[in-house]
Amino acid sequence: MSNSSRRRFLLNAGTTALGAVLLKGCLGNPPEPGGGNTTAEQAAPVELSPEMVPETTQVKLGYIPIAEATPLIIAQEKGFFAKYGMTGVEVSKQANWASARDNLVIGAQGGGIDGGQWQMPMPHLITEGIITNGNKLPMYVLAQLNTQGNGIAIAAAHAGKGLHLDITNAADYIKGFPSSAGRKFKAAYTFPNANQDFWIRYWFAAGGVDPDQDIDLLAVPSAETVQGMRNGTMDAFSTGDPWPYRIIAEDIGHMAALTAQIWRFHPEEYLAMRADWVDQNPKATKALLKGIMEAQKWSDDPNNRAELVSIVAGRNYFNIPAEILTPPFSGIYRMGDGQPEINDFKMGPLFWKDDIGSVSYPYKSHDLWFLVESLRWGFHKDSIKDLDQVKQIIDKVNREDLWKEAATEAGFTSDIPQSTSRGVETFFDGKTFDPENPEAYLNSLAIKRI
Numbered sequence: 001m002s003n004s005s006r007r008r009f010l011l012n013a014g015t016t017a018l019g020a021v022l023l024k025g026c027l028g029n030p031p032e033p034g035g036g037n038t039t040a041e042q043a044a045p046v047e048l049s050p051e052m053v054p055e056t057t058q059v060k061l062g063y064i065p066i067a068e069a070t071p072l073i074i075a076q077e078k079g080f081f082a083k084y085g086m087t088g089v090e091v092s093k094q095a096n097w098a099s100a101r102d103n104l105v106i107g108a109q110g111g112g113i114d115g116g117q118w119q120m121p122m123p124h125l126i127t128e129g130i131i132t133n134g135n136k137l138p139m140y141v142l143a144q145l146n147t148q149g150n151g152i153a154i155a156a157a158h159a160g161k162g163l164h165l166d167i168t169n170a171a172d173y174i175k176g177f178p179s180s181a182g183r184k185f186k187a188a189y190t191f192p193n194a195n196q197d198f199w200i201r202y203w204f205a206a207g208g209v210d211p212d213q214d215i216d217l218l219a220v221p222s223a224e225t226v227q228g229m230r231n232g233t234m235d236a237f238s239t240g241d242p243w244p245y246r247i248i249a250e251d252i253g254h255m256a257a258l259t260a261q262i263w264r265f266h267p268e269e270y271l272a273m274r275a276d277w278v279d280q281n282p283k284a285t286k287a288l289l290k291g292i293m294e295a296q297k298w299s300d301d302p303n304n305r306a307e308l309v310s311i312v313a314g315r316n317y318f319n320i321p322a323e324i325l326t327p328p329f330s331g332i333y334r335m336g337d338g339q340p341e342i343n344d345f346k347m348g349p350l351f352w353k354d355d356i357g358s359v360s361y362p363y364k365s366h367d368l369w370f371l372v373e374s375l376r377w378g379f380h381k382d383s384i385k386d387l388d389q390v391k392q393i394i395d396k397v398n399r400e401d402l403w404k405e406a407a408t409e410a411g412f413t414s415d416i417p418q419s420t421s422r423g424v425e426t427f428f429d430g431k432t433f434d435p436e437n438p439e440a441y442l443n444s445l446a447i448k449r450i
């Protein structure tokens with residue numbers, strides 16, 4: 001498609017007929033086996049020294065068809081897994097987060113998966129048996145897959161009400177729903193107690209809206225949420241690319257905020273695997289990690305983004321027109337509701353490096369934030385009781401040591417962080433999270449359950 005015809009496509013993307021095509025392509029597709037776009041140019045295999053030959057070449061990795069899955073798909077399609085001897089990787093589309101979790105419990109030998117893409121802190125919760133009916137299945141967090149690429153969408157019915165990044169002045173409008181609309185303001189995410197739940201909770205609470213008391217916040221499938229936003233029964237949606245683009249293009253509503261605005265370069269989704277698979281296959285694990293790292297480096301080169309989009313948009317992966325993915329992968333977001341368009345490559349999804357540090361390296365300080373935020377909201381309070389226990393779980397689950405070994409073997413030594421902490425994190429409302437003093441962060445928050 002030429003630049004001018006792409007531009008025309010983007011301008012016309014809100015029309016009804018095309019909107020219907022986009023919806024058809026995006027909603028409710030059954031999972032398909034991975035693999036597929038064999039047209040991508042493949043990386044040449046490296047000669048493996050005996051200590052780097054993987055114990056197995058076979059592994060099955062689950063993914064959800066959103067921007068976060070990019071490193072898994074690129075490592076497969078560009079030959080980066082095969083480059084390090086992992087010639088039998090299967091990248092397997094999962095219907096949703098709950099089935100990814102259930103397939104992990106089954107394991108690849110039973111027709112499930114060995115690991116893959118996760119929201120946080122799912123690996124920690126599965127390790128502790130908290131979201132697996134008490135069945136403790138140890139997992140290891142191996143790498144972060146991406147930063148950013150998520151956001152909060154608002155139904156078109158609320159245009160002009162000031163539901164943007166800072167909702168302090170819209171808090172009364174939201175809290176007044178029971179008297180003005182006869183019901184509470186309703187917001188959704190796709191899986192409870194994980195990233196998209198945390199992002200929308202943070203955003204509501206920063207504006208003075210208590211997500212547990214002032215509104216209804218619940219887990220709803222994406223397609224159902226979008227339908228609810230169209231017909232007036234759903235008000236807000238915490239979601240990831242490519243949905244933010246489609247919310248605007250299909251006149252479903254506007255974007256209140258990108259997660260890149262809420263917490264610049266925040267941790268997003270992760271590569272994590274069953275611990276038993278990693279313990280049995282440490283060399284294969286490092287080979288997988290090297291493939292992911294190469295895919296992440298490749299994906300962050302702006303010159304590769306057009307090819308990246310053509311690969312992940314393919315029928316075997318996201319199965320949507322490439323034109324839908326081009327703007328977010330270029331850092332272009334129409335926000336709607338009178339807000340300026342964002343056009344900054346570094347506000348979109350990034351995979352290897354950002355302006356603060358490594359994207360790929362799994363900082364323990366980020367695991368800590370997700371579990372401290374779980375304490376804040378009183379999640380799992382019968383199972384995870386305090387910060388000491390949180391730190392023990394992180395030390396068990398986080399395998400940043402394997403990441404560093406793999407990065408060293410691949411020759412990426414200059415990109416290895418000096419510390420397991422990224423240091424003090426700053427949010428859009430001025431709050432700070434010092435990993436050395438999480439109690440101070442908790443104390444600083446007005447709305448919390450502890």
Ligand code: CA
Pocket residue numbers: 068150195196240268269
């Ligand atoms: Ca996400």
